[in-house]
Amino acid sequence: MIAALCAAIAQKKAPVVAGLDPALSMVPERMLKDAYAAHGETLKGAAEAILSFNKEIIDYVYDLVPCVKPQIAMYERFGFEGVRAYVETIRYAKEKGLFVIGDIKRGDIGSTASAYAEAHIGTVQVGSKTYAAFEEDFATVNAYLGSDGVKPFVDICNKEDKGIFVLVKTSNPSGGELQDKVLAGTQEMTVYEQMAALVSEWGKDSMDGDYSNVGAVTGATYPEEGKKLRALMPHTFFLVPGYGAQGATAKDLAPFFNKDGSGAIVNSSRGIIAAWQSKEYEGIKDAEHAAGEAARMAANTMITELRTVTGGN
Amino acid sequence: MIAALCAAIAQKKAPVVAGLDPALSMVPERMLKDAYAAHGETLKGAAEAILSFNKEIIDYVYDLVPCVKPQIAMYERFGFEGVRAYVETIRYAKEKGLFVIGDIKRGDIGSTASAYAEAHIGTVQVGSKTYAAFEEDFATVNAYLGSDGVKPFVDICNKEDKGIFVLVKTSNPSGGELQDKVLAGTQEMTVYEQMAALVSEWGKDSMDGDYSNVGAVTGATYPEEGKKLRALMPHTFFLVPGYGAQGATAKDLAPFFNKDGSGAIVNSSRGIIAAWQSKEYEGIKDAEHAAGEAARMAANTMITELRTVTGGN
Numbered sequence: 001m002i003a004a005l006c007a008a009i010a011q012k013k014a015p016v017v018a019g020l021d022p023a024l025s026m027v028p029e030r031m032l033k034d035a036y037a038a039h040g041e042t043l044k045g046a047a048e049a050i051l052s053f054n055k056e057i058i059d060y061v062y063d064l065v066p067c068v069k070p071q072i073a074m075y076e077r078f079g080f081e082g083v084r085a086y087v088e089t090i091r092y093a094k095e096k097g098l099f100v101i102g103d104i105k106r107g108d109i110g111s112t113a114s115a116y117a118e119a120h121i122g123t124v125q126v127g128s129k130t131y132a133a134f135e136e137d138f139a140t141v142n143a144y145l146g147s148d149g150v151k152p153f154v155d156i157c158n159k160e161d162k163g164i165f166v167l168v169k170t171s172n173p174s175g176g177e178l179q180d181k182v183l184a185g186t187q188e189m190t191v192y193e194q195m196a197a198l199v200s201e202w203g204k205d206s207m208d209g210d211y212s213n214v215g216a217v218t219g220a221t222y223p224e225e226g227k228k229l230r231a232l233m234p235h236t237f238f239l240v241p242g243y244g245a246q247g248a249t250a251k252d253l254a255p256f257f258n259k260d261g262s263g264a265i266v267n268s269s270r271g272i273i274a275a276w277q278s279k280e281y282e283g284i285k286d287a288e289h290a291a292g293e294a295a296r297m298a299a300n301t302m303i304t305e306l307r308t309v310t311g312g313n
Numbered sequence: 314m315i316a317a318l319c320a321a322i323a324q325k326k327a328p329v330v331a332g333l334d335p336a337l338s339m340v341p342e343r344m345l346k347d348a349y350a351a352h353g354e355t356l357k358g359a360a361e362a363i364l365s366f367n368k369e370i371i372d373y374v375y376d377l378v379p380c381v382k383p384q385i386a387m388y389e390r391f392g393f394e395g396v397r398a399y400v401e402t403i404r405y406a407k408e409k410g411l412f413v414i415g416d417i418k419r420g421d422i423g424s425t426a427s428a429y430a431e432a433h434i435g436t437v438q439v440g441s442k443t444y445a446a447f448e449e450d451f452a453t454v455n456a457y458l459g460s461d462g463v464k465p466f467v468d469i470c471n472k473e474d475k476g477i478f479v480l481v482k483t484s485n486p487s488g489g490e491l492q493d494k495v496l497a498g499t500q501e502m503t504v505y506e507q508m509a510a511l512v513s514e515w516g517k518d519s520m521d522g523d524y525s526n527v528g529a530v531t532g533a534t535y536p537e538e539g540k541k542l543r544a545l546m547p548h549t550f551f552l553v554p555g556y557g558a559q560g561a562t563a564k565d566l567a568p569f570f571n572k573d574g575s576g577a578i579v580n581s582s583r584g585i586i587a588a589w590q591s592k593e594y595e596g597i598k599d600a601e602h603a604a605g606e607a608a609r610m611a612a613n614t615m616i617t618e619l620r621t622v623t624g625g626n
Contacts, residue, residue: 021425024439032440041440073421073428077437079446080396087393105421107455108386109485112334115386124390126337127345127354133392142420144457144480146487167457172422174459181507184495191504194494 001137001163002237003209005099006262008066014303015257015310017101017239018061018295019269020089021071022050026274028291031056043078047085050075053291054089057273060292061299062096069101069239069267090135099137101239105167107142107149114152121153121162138163140217140239143195150202154214157206163213163237166199168192168229171219171242192225193232200233210262211237218256220248220266227255230263238264243302244271250305261310272298314450314476315550316522318412319575321379327616328570328623330414330552331374331608332582333383333402335363339587341604344369356391360398363388366604367402370586373605374612375409382414382552382580403448412450414552418480420455420462427465434466434475451476453530453552456508463515467527470519476526476550479512481505481542484532484555505538506545513546523575524550531569533561533579540568543576551577556615557584563618574623585611 009015024032027049035049058068070093075086090100106116118124120139123132141164143150153164169179169192179192196216203214212235218226220242229238240256242248243266256264275281276294284290322328337345340362348362371381383406388399403413419429431437433452436445454477456463466477482492482505492505509529516527525548531539533555542551553569555561556579569577588594589607597603 023424023428036440041442043437043439043444043446046437046439071421071425073419073425073432076396077428077432077446078439079432079444080393080400082432082446083389083393083396105455106386106418107420107457108384108418109483109488111336112384112386115336115390119386119390119392119395124356124359126356126359126391127349129354131356131392133356133390133395142418142455142457144420144455144491145483145485146490146492148485148487170422170458172458172461174461175422177459177511178457178504178507179459181504182497184497184499184501186497188497191491191494194491198490 001157001161001208002211002213002215005067005163005265006209006211008099009265012064012066013307013312014065015265015306016065016299016303017067017069017265017267018057018065018272018299019069019071019103019267020054020057020273021074021269022053022273023074024049026277027053044081046078047075047081051085051088055092056289056292057295058093058096058098060289060296061272062098064296064299064303067099067101067265068093069103071103071269087134094135101138101140101165102134102136103140105140105142107145109145109148113149117152117156121164122156122160138165140165140167142167143198147198147202154202154206157213161208161213163215165215165217165239166195166202168195168199168216169218169222169225171221171246175219193228196229196232200236203236207235211235215239217241220252220256221246223252223255230255230258234258239267240264241267244268250309253306254309257310261312266306268302271302314474314521315524315526315528318380318476318578319522319524321412322578325377325379326620326625327378328578328619329378329612329616330380330382330578330580331370331378331585331612332416332580333367333370333381333586334387334582335366335586336387337362339590340366357394359391360388360394364398364401368405369602369605370608371406371409371411373602373609374585375411377609377612377616380412380414380578381406382416384416384582400447407448414451414453414478415447415449416453418453418455420458422458422461426462430465430469434477435469435473451478453478453480455480456511460511460515467515467519470526474521474526476528478528478530478552479508479515481508481512481529482531482535482538484534484559488532506541509542509545513549516549520548524548528552530554533565533569534559536565536568543568543571547571552580553577554580557581563622566619567622570623574625579619581615584615
């Protein structure tokens, strides 16, 4: 699956993933009104509003970016109706030819990890029938629980040609409270480098082209650490969050890519989907499809910036 | 919320939580047939089958145990229909007077962590209306991302009198790959002890009776580590998984309790809910309510064993 994503990135010359992390506060008034008129101010109404919003964003960016990353928390917030909107968002994105990374950050053990893996990137058996419940192409995984929590995902990656990204060095300010601790008896090896070593090991039998289907999440807000990790894990593809709203700029991103400009995909969520509410796009904020149009412009700006980093690849 | 749970444990003399981790393979044939007859062999059919199963288990144990812990992965496996069954299971358990720990192991940052916290133990605003989407009393949290991921949960714990259990030392065999690493510059402090220190710190302003509403998950399969943690975090309540099917026995559990027999609640999932399929309860496996009856007997056995550990409290 990672080889196919790399091909799509090369074809669109855009190592960019649009993060679909919608909040009701980002949804244009017109869509809220329609959803509440149909379903009331209910969890279902909220879910329908964010689904309409997502569809507009997808309609305006699907030809520019290769991939979207819905953050399931933003859907789970509205209960099972929200989770339904998550499923329908994935389906719509795939119909438009987009790859989908489910940002689910699940992590558990044994049969529980298997249940998550089956649900999100595999299939589940019901009597004589088989279903793919969520149908993401990739999922993000939290590996605090070690191999037991990751192996069921890797097994499905290998069987069904899917991919995962394991949290290594996260983009948030407090990520270092645990991740940056140095381990005893090592040459200054940190917890996140230990995690990186585990990720490389988990991924070594899942090569798919130049990279493994077992990737890593490495926050754009930590370019120094990104540089170390790039050297440490040459065959690991990076999902890089933290660009834009979280503060990282284009020049922070160079260390995450290999010399040929491959090896990473950079996420922007609010920077794209909430662009229509920013000062920069004030001029179009009353347009009928302001959310979509501003998202398209913001995605284009980001792609142009990233091409200066990757040399146009 | 933890004070109320402690009171319920004392009243029932049962520091036991029944883990509702259903799989279709545990559901009696009669319930599967009914669910498939009504909804076909679909995700909805599967969800209805596990909901019926849960209701039978709850009906047979609600007067014995103070608490249930549905593991959301087992529901998410069936997509949004499964998540609906998760919500309905919680509602049913609460109607029966049970406390509910949502075993969700969520962990993310900033607005995303807030979305999870609002969904599971808080409320979400939709226009002028406010909803509790899942309504758990407690949730489990993965804190690999540090304070940013935990604070939104703690804020809601404080505001709404709810609780969380943060993963510290998990019960699975590979948990130690990261958790047992020793940190440099410390007196043999491990990653999990560092996490324990963070958990104590996060919980210090959330005291509710003798314990904090910010608890810890500490696996029964590691009694030595449990002893260390009990000493290290005297005001932290422990959720202890790993009893029964995962191999821990009653004598392994003593270190997790304080001297007065309080301070922990022990989970058993398969040992209770799948008891009807075990050799031990073979005699009743054809009874109409075999699943419920065997669950009740298994819960009673576990409670009796635990009373030898806690001195009857």
